[in-house]
Amino acid sequence: MSSPPKPFGTVVSNVGVNLRQYPSTDSSVVGNLSHGTEVGLHSKVHAQTIDGNSIWYLLRDEGVWVAARHVDNTGEVPLSKDVEPDAPQG
Template sequence: MPYGTVTAPSGVYERQYPSTDSHILGGLAYRAQVGLKCKVRAQNIDGNPVWYLLRDRQAWVAARYVANTGSVPYCNQV
């Protein structure tokens, strides 16, 4: 199963939807590891339009701040 490691020193917000306009549900600290369920192309963050849906909860993180390990499939239904 793919997972991600937070690369931003300030951490990354977990969002309700794949957009910075979306409600913040929580956050992940620098170097935190989290399971990734799937990805979508959405709001572009510093040249990266990919967002990951977390495996264990309905929350999104910007791929710009998360390095993935393993192949993350595209989401069928969001």
């Protein structure tokens, strides 16, 4: 199995990482990725700090967030300046 196109991330936490609706541990858990899983990364934001790391990644294909503390990235992940989690949908 080949790696996704860059930028992508590899889960480095031994217990995996939760997928969240928004970039915060207060947000709903919508899934989980296992250690070693590779996923495409769309963009990053500065949000809640986890173990000294305030970056969260938006996944390319799923529209959910992971804490960068638990994911090593490959390639340049663009900073998103206009993420508005409370914006009305539609």
